[in-house]
Amino acid sequence: MAPVGADLPPPDRGSAPEAQYILTLSCANRPGIVAAVSTYLFESRCNILDANQYDDRETGRFFMRVVVNPVGEGVALDALKEGFAALAGRFAMEWSLRSRFERRRVLLLASKSDHCLADLVYRWRIGEIPMDIAGIVSNHSRETYAHLDLDGIPFHHLPVTRQTKMEQEARIWQIVQESRAELVVLARYMQVLSDGLAAKLAGRCINIHHSFLPGFKGAKPYHQAFERGVKLIGATAHYVTSDLDEGPIIEQDVERVSHHATPEDLVRKGRDIERRVLARAIAWHLEDRVLMNGKRTVVFAD
Structure with missing residues (x-):
């Protein structure tokens, strides 16, 4: 029997894809959330590939999912997380930012x-x-x-x-x-x-x-x-x-x-x-x- 949690080789997908990151967040809805998020991503040299958002008017909660890819060299995921943490704190967000291709x-x-x-x-x-x-x-x-x-x-x-x-x-x-x-x-x-x-x-x-x-x-x-x-x-x-x-x-x-x-x-x-x-x-x-x-x-x- 293989050991617990044995790493199995992933199916062959050919050449490695370009880096992409998924940002998800939820918080109390208020003006300026989308503007703040998109401005941060732009200033961090990230291009938005896909974006979805939802305003639950019954609960007053706002939800967002954004897929981005870094433009140019040196846009590290850890640095993006560190920078976004300050913005998230301002809006009291529950959030996640990770590589799209993380298995x-x-x-x-x-x-x-x-x-x-x-x-x-x-x-x-x-x-x-x-x-x-x-x-x-x-x-x-x-x-x-x-x-x-x-x-x-x-x-x-x-x-x-x-x-x-x-x-x-x-x-x-x-x-x-x-x-x-x-x-x-x-x-x-x-x-x-x-x-x-x-x-x-x-x-x-x-x-x-x-x-x-x-x-x-x-x-x-x-x-x-x-x-x-x-x-x-x-x-x-x-x-x-x-x-x-x-x-x-x-x-x-x-x-x-x-x-x-x-x-x-x-x-x-x-x-x-x-x-x-x-x-x-x-x-x-x-x-x-x-x-x-x-x-x-x-x-x-x-």
């Missing part, structure tokens, strides 16, 4: 249903989602996924019972720290995280719920949907909180079904929706397109 480390948690896990590993191998898989944690043995190509990815079999839940979660947290995982993904991991672990992973743990939240929470949501005779089924990707299936929603999708559909049909269709919804949510998170807005999110998607 972040992602830990995947899965249970017996492996369709989301298989999809994410495939997208990673072809370079569609720019991440490094820090490892896979499952409460099922490696043999459960013998049909998947997991070669080179650290695998951790952590069985769990009601009596061993706290010990198992302590080990998960240890793996998160040792592997330097910045994001944890519950890829159909069918165990409810404790309040303690959910709190430790606040804002960096994404779950795929196999239903269109806020309806049909908990176990067997497709069977619940069948009993109600729904005409639309869907899936929801959201951040994990201590409130079961109530974290801030990142992405959702639906498909139409008819009265002919059986529970098995809903499960089959649902698997396809779950895969694409989870993949989009992870990609948007890694691209700094998702900003927290209380119990909601602001998503600057393409």
Whole structure:
């Protein structure tokens, strides 16, 4: 077995791209924010490639995402951060500034249903989602996924019972720290995280719920949907909180079904929706397109 957090070679992308940086920020809205940010970037010799902003009039919060590239030599990321910190302090901003091409480390948690896990590993191998898989944690043995190509990815079999839940979660947290995982993904991991672990992973743990939240929470949501005779089924990707299936929603999708559909049909269709919804949510998170807005999110998607 590979060591925890083993560095895996990224997919070949050819020649190195030019430097680009992503700036995200949120703060109380007031006049002059955009002018101050754009002036700072101009004076720091940065060219704006893409910019999105949103003014939430209900909360009075302002959100912004800007992609820039340095013009000329000597525009260092650390220097940009140091200079921007003063401006951010003036507006009491929550902000982040990082390289657009920094590959972040992602830990995947899965249970017996492996369709989301298989999809994410495939997208990673072809370079569609720019991440490094820090490892896979499952409460099922490696043999459960013998049909998947997991070669080179650290695998951790952590069985769990009601009596061993706290010990198992302590080990998960240890793996998160040792592997330097910045994001944890519950890829159909069918165990409810404790309040303690959910709190430790606040804002960096994404779950795929196999239903269109806020309806049909908990176990067997497709069977619940069948009993109600729904005409639309869907899936929801959201951040994990201590409130079961109530974290801030990142992405959702639906498909139409008819009265002919059986529970098995809903499960089959649902698997396809779950895969694409989870993949989009992870990609948007890694691209700094998702900003927290209380119990909601602001998503600057393409």
